[in-house]
Amino acid sequence: MPIDNSNMLKVIEDFPLQCKTALELPKGISVSGKVDKIFVCGMGGSAVGGDLLKIYMQNSKIPVFVVRDYKVPNFVDENSLVFAVSYSGNTEETISAYQDAVKKKAKIVAVTTGGQLGSMAKKVIKIPSGMQPRAALGYTFFPVLGVLVNSGIVDVKGREIEEMLDILSKTEEFKTVGERIAKKIGKRTPIIYASEMLGAVAYRWKTQFNENGKVAAFYHVFSEMNHNEIAGYQNINKNDYIAIFIRDKFDNERIKKRMDVTKEIISTRVDVEEVFTRGEFLLSRIFSGIYYGDFASYYLALANRIDPTPVTVIENLKKKLK
Amino acid sequence: MPIDNSNMLKVIEDFPLQCKTALELPKGISVSGKVDKIFVCGMGGSAVGGDLLKIYMQNSKIPVFVVRDYKVPNFVDENSLVFAVSYSGNTEETISAYQDAVKKKAKIVAVTTGGQLGSMAKKVIKIPSGMQPRAALGYTFFPVLGVLVNSGIVDVKGREIEEMLDILSKTEEFKTVGERIAKKIGKRTPIIYASEMLGAVAYRWKTQFNENGKVAAFYHVFSEMNHNEIAGYQNINKNDYIAIFIRDKFDNERIKKRMDVTKEIISTRVDVEEVFTRGEFLLSRIFSGIYYGDFASYYLALANRIDPTPVTVIENLKKKLK
Numbered sequence: 001m002p003i004d005n006s007n008m009l010k011v012i013e014d015f016p017l018q019c020k021t022a023l024e025l026p027k028g029i030s031v032s033g034k035v036d037k038i039f040v041c042g043m044g045g046s047a048v049g050g051d052l053l054k055i056y057m058q059n060s061k062i063p064v065f066v067v068r069d070y071k072v073p074n075f076v077d078e079n080s081l082v083f084a085v086s087y088s089g090n091t092e093e094t095i096s097a098y099q100d101a102v103k104k105k106a107k108i109v110a111v112t113t114g115g116q117l118g119s120m121a122k123k124v125i126k127i128p129s130g131m132q133p134r135a136a137l138g139y140t141f142f143p144v145l146g147v148l149v150n151s152g153i154v155d156v157k158g159r160e161i162e163e164m165l166d167i168l169s170k171t172e173e174f175k176t177v178g179e180r181i182a183k184k185i186g187k188r189t190p191i192i193y194a195s196e197m198l199g200a201v202a203y204r205w206k207t208q209f210n211e212n213g214k215v216a217a218f219y220h221v222f223s224e225m226n227h228n229e230i231a232g233y234q235n236i237n238k239n240d241y242i243a244i245f246i247r248d249k250f251d252n253e254r255i256k257k258r259m260d261v262t263k264e265i266i267s268t269r270v271d272v273e274e275v276f277t278r279g280e281f282l283l284s285r286i287f288s289g290i291y292y293g294d295f296a297s298y299y300l301a302l303a304n305r306i307d308p309t310p311v312t313v314i315e316n317l318k319k320k321l322k
Numbered sequence: 323m324p325i326d327n328s329n330m331l332k333v334i335e336d337f338p339l340q341c342k343t344a345l346e347l348p349k350g351i352s353v354s355g356k357v358d359k360i361f362v363c364g365m366g367g368s369a370v371g372g373d374l375l376k377i378y379m380q381n382s383k384i385p386v387f388v389v390r391d392y393k394v395p396n397f398v399d400e401n402s403l404v405f406a407v408s409y410s411g412n413t414e415e416t417i418s419a420y421q422d423a424v425k426k427k428a429k430i431v432a433v434t435t436g437g438q439l440g441s442m443a444k445k446v447i448k449i450p451s452g453m454q455p456r457a458a459l460g461y462t463f464f465p466v467l468g469v470l471v472n473s474g475i476v477d478v479k480g481r482e483i484e485e486m487l488d489i490l491s492k493t494e495e496f497k498t499v500g501e502r503i504a505k506k507i508g509k510r511t512p513i514i515y516a517s518e519m520l521g522a523v524a525y526r527w528k529t530q531f532n533e534n535g536k537v538a539a540f541y542h543v544f545s546e547m548n549h550n551e552i553a554g555y556q557n558i559n560k561n562d563y564i565a566i567f568i569r570d571k572f573d574n575e576r577i578k579k580r581m582d583v584t585k586e587i588i589s590t591r592v593d594v595e596e597v598f599t600r601g602e603f604l605l606s607r608i609f610s611g612i613y614y615g616d617f618a619s620y621y622l623a624l625a626n627r628i629d630p631t632p633v634t635v636i637e638n639l640k641k642k643l644k
Contacts, residue, residue, distance in 0.1 A: 037385075044549025061397050063359075063385070068546045069518045070574055075383045092576065093545055134550075196391045207550035216554040216563070218540045223415055224390045227366025228456075228529035231633045234536040235626070240562070241538070252392055254414065254643075261642045265635065304557070311553045313587065320583045321576075 003302055006309035008212065011135045012294050013175075016168040018138035019287075023161065025125055025139070026146025031107045035081045035153055039106070040144065041067040041097040042085035044207070045134030049085060049111075049141035051200030052286055056145070057154065058197065070096040072104065080106040081153075083144050087133035089115020092321075111143045132309060134211055137204075137290070160281040167284050168291055177275065178295025182303055184273055185242050185296075192219040194246040194289070195255045198277070201246055201286060205293035212297035212308040223258050233266045241270050246289050248277045325624055328631035330534065333457045334616050335497075338490040340460035341609075345483065347447055347461070348468025353429045357403045357475055361428070362466065363389040363419040364407035366529070367456030371407060371463035373522030374608055378467070379476065380519065392418040394426065402428040403475075405466050409455035411437020414643075433465045454631060456533055459526075459612070482603040489606050490613055499597065500617025504625055506595055507564055507618075514541045516568040516611070517577045520599070523568055523608060527615035534619035534630040545580050555588045563592050568611050570599045 038057070040050025050066035057064050065073065070093050072082060084098040089112035098117060101108055110121035113129035125147070127139040148154040168174075190209055194202035199221040209217035220229050243266060245259055263272045275292050277285035301308035360379070362372025372388035379386050387395065392415050394404060406420040411434040420439060423430055432443035435451035447469070449461040470476035490496075512531055516524035521543040531539030542551050565588060567581055585594045597614050599607035623630035 043546060047546075047549075059396050063387075063395065063397050065385075068543075070576065073385065074381050075385050210550045210552075210554040214553050214556040216558050221390075224365060224369075226639055227369075227636065228532045230532075230639060231536050231635050232532040232538040234635055236538050254392065257643060258639075261639060264642070265639060313553050313556055314549065317548055317552060317580075317583060317587060320586070321579060 003305055003307050004309070005307050008135065008298055008308040011131060012298055013171050015138060015291065015294070016165055016171070018136070019142060019168065020165060022127070022138040022142035023146065025127060026143045026150060028150070029109065029123065029125060029147055030150035031081055031109065031147065032151070033107065034079045035107065035151070036062060036079045037075070037081070038062055038064045039067055039072055039076060039080060039082045039101070040064065040085060041072065041082060041094050041101070042140070043068055043091050043093050045132070045137065046085045046087050046091065046094070046140050048137055048200065048204055049144055050083070051203065052141055053144055055197060055200055055286055056282060060154070062153065067097055069093060071100040072097050072106070076101055076104040076106050078105045080104070082106040082108045083111060084108060084117060084121065085111045085140050085144065086115065086117050087113060087136055087140060089113055089117040095120070109147050111140055134208065160283045163279050163281050164284040164287055167278050167288050174291045175295050177292050179299045181244065181273055181275070181292070181296040182299035184271070185300055188240060188242040189216045189218070190242050190244055192217065192244045192246065193225060194221060195248065195251045196221045196224065197251070198246060198248055198286070198289060201289040204290050205244070205246070205296070208293050208297035209300060211311050213300040213304065214306050215300065215304070222255050226258055226262060230262060230266065233269045236269045238270055243270050243272045245272060245274045246277065247274055248285055248289070250285070325627055325629050326631070327629050330457065330620055330630040333453060334620055335493050337460060337613065337616070338487055338493070340458070341464060341490065342487060344449070344460040344464035345468065347449060348465045348472060350472070351431065351445065351447060351469055352472035353403055353431065353469065354473070355429065356401045357429065357473070358384060358401045359397070359403070360384055360386045361389055361394055361398060361402060361404045361423070362386065362407060363394065363404060363416050363423070364462070365390055365413050365415050367454070367459065368407045368409050368413065368416070368462050370459055370522065370526055371466055372405070373525065374463055375466055377519060377522055377608055378604060382476070384475065389419055391415060393422040394419050394428070398423055398426040398428050400427045402426070404428040404430045405433060406430060406439060406443065407433045407462050407466065408437065408439050409435060409458055409462060411435055411439040417442070431469050433462055456530065482605045485601050485603050486606040486609055489600050489610050496613045497617050499614050501621045503566065503595055503597070503614070503618040504621035506593070507622055510562060510564040511538045511540070512564050512566055514539065514566045514568065515547060516543060517570065517573045518543045518546065519573070520568060520570055520608070520611060523611040526612050527566070527568070527618070530615050530619035531622060533633050535622040535626065536628050537622065537626070544577050548580055548584060552584060552588065555591045558591045560592055565592050565594045567594060567596045568599065569596055570607055570611070572607070
C-alpha cells in the first residue's frame with residue numbers, strides 16, 4: 001500500500017515547472033499611481049510568498065508587511081498596494097483583511113484559485129486549483145512578484161530567473177539531501193535556524209515538517225537565538241531534538257561566525273545538520289533553501305508511514321469553526 | 323544552599339517599582355520634526371520593549387519596526403525615529419544598527435546603562451545598571467514610550483498607567499499563578515500561544531523559560547498556528563510537551579473561538595493551560611500577561627534546581643565570538 005496516496009512526490013518534483021508556469025500568470029496585470037507600502041495578506045502556505053517577498057525586497061525603499069490577521073494595519077491607505085493571497089479563496093482571515101483593505105482604499109490584487117475572494121476582488125490573478133496550498137508556493141509567490149515588476153516597483157533580471165530554474169531543475173540533488181536529512185532526523189523534533197535575512201526559509205521548513213510530516217517542529221533565527229534560545233540547550237536531550245542550520249554564503253560574516261560557534265557549543269547537547277543554499281542570486285538561494293526542506297519533510301512523512309498530503313487535523317478544525 | 327543566588331525573585335517582585343522609576347527617566351527628552359516610521363533596534367531582552375511598543379501602537383498610523391539585526395532597513399531616513407536599545411550598551415548588533423541609522427540620517431535616541439552605545443549616541447536615556455537585561459524590561463520599555471509621549475507621537479492616559487501599576491502591585495497573585503504553572507509544566511517543554519496581537523507576550527514567556535529556566539520552550543500565534551503547527555500535534559506526546567494559551571478578553575471573537583476549538587482538539591495529545599491577562603487597558607493586559615510568565619519561569623528554574631540569574635551559555639558564546 002503506497003503511503004503517498006496523492007502523489008505529493010510528483011507535486012514537489014514538478015516545482016520548477018510550477019515556477020515557470022507561475023511566471024506567466026501575472027502578464028499584463030499591474031497597478032498605477034504611488035505605492036509607498038506593500039502588504040501581503042494570507043495565512044499558512046499562502047502567506048509564505050509574502051515572507052519571501054519581504055526577503056527579496058530587503059534592500060528596497062518600500063517596506064513590505066506580511067499580514068496574518070483579520071485586519072490590515074491602520075497605516076494602509078490609497079498609496080498601499082495590498083495583495084490578498086488565499087489559495088482556496090475561502091480563508092476567513094484573508095477575506096476579512098481584504099475587506100478591511102477595501103475600506104482603507106488600498107490598491108488591491110487578489111491571488112487565488114477562486115472561492116469567495118475570487119468573486120469579491122476586482123483585480124484577480126487566477127491560479128491553478130487542486131493542490132495543497134503549501135505545495136502551490138510558486139503560484140502564490142511569482143504572480144505577486146510579477147505585478148510588482150509590471151508596475152515598475154521591482155526589477156527582476158532575466159538571469160536571476162534563469163539561475164533559479166536551472167538550480168531547481170537538478171531535482172535529484174535536492175531529493176538526495178532531503179532524504180538524508182529526514183533519515184538523520186528520525187524520531188527527533190527538528191529545530192530549524194537561518195539568519196534573520198533567511199528566517200522565512202527556516203519557517204517554511206518548520207511548517208512543512210508540521211504539515212507534510214505531521215510532527216512538531218520549531219524554528220528561530222540568528223543572531224536573536226544567541227540571546228535566549230541557546231540557553232535552553234543546557235537541558236536538551238540528543239534523543240529529543242536535532243538542530244538544522246540553513247546557511248547562505250552571503251550571510252553577514254558575524255552571523256557565519258555565530259553559527260560556527262553556536263554549532264560548537266550546542267553540539268554537546270544535540271546533533272547539528274547544515275544545509276547550504278545554492279546560487280549567486282537571492283532568488284535562487286531562497287528557493288533552493290526551501291526546496292531541500294520540501295523534500296526533507298516529504299521523506300520524513302514516508303519514514304513515519306504517514307501520507308504527506310492530507311492534513312486531517314486542520315480540516316477538522318475548519319469544520320468545528322463553522 | 324540557596325538556588326536563587328542573585329535574588330532574581332526580588333528583582334521580579336520589584337517590577338512594579340521598576341516601572342514607576344522608569345516612567346520618570348525620559349522626562350524632558352523628545353524629538354522634533356516629522357516622524358513617519360519608528361524603529362526599535364535591540365536584541366534579546368532589550369528588544370522585547372520594541373515588540374511591546376508595536377502592540378501598544380497597533381492602531382497607530384505610524385508603523386513600528388523591531389530590528390534584531392546588524393543594520394536598519396533601507397527605508398530608514400530623516401523622518402525615521404530610531405531607538406537603539408541595549409542594556410549593556412555593548413551589544414554588537416545594536417551598535418552596528420545604530421551606526422547604520424546615523425548614516426541614514428535618522429533621529430536617534432539610545433536607551434542604555436552606558437557602554438559603547440552610551441558614549442557614541444548624542445541623545446541617551448541612561449538607565450540603572452547591575453541587572454540582567456531581561457529583568458530590566460521596565461527600564462527598556464517606558465523610556466521609549468516616554469519619548470514618544472514627549473514628542474507628541476503617542477498619547478498615554480494617566481489612568482492607563484494607574485491601572486497597570488495597580489494590577490502589577492498585586493504581586494502575590496502573579497506569584498501564585500506562576501508557581502502553579504511551573505509545577506504543571508514539570509519536565510515538559512512548554513509551547514506558548516497568544517493571539518497575533520499579543521504574540522510578543524508569548525515570545526517573552528518563551529525567552530524567559532529559555533533564560534531563567536534554561537529549558538527549551540517555543541511559541542506561536544493564533545490563528546497562524548491553525549494553518550500548520552496544529553498538524554504537528556498528531557504525533558506529540560503528553561509527557562514531552564505542554565501547551566499554554568495566553569488569553570485576552572479583547573481578543574477577536576474568531577480568535578477566541580479558534581483557541582477554544584484548538585484546545586479541544588489538541589487536548590487529546592497534550593495538557594493545555596490557560597492564563598488570562600488582566601485589566602481593561604492594553605498596557606495592563608500586556609504587562610500582566612508578561613508578569614505571570616516571569617514568575618512561571620522563575621519557579622520552573624527553582625523546581626529544576628537551577629539558578630535563574632546566570633546565563634553561562636550566553637556568556638561563553640560572547641567570549642568565543644571575540
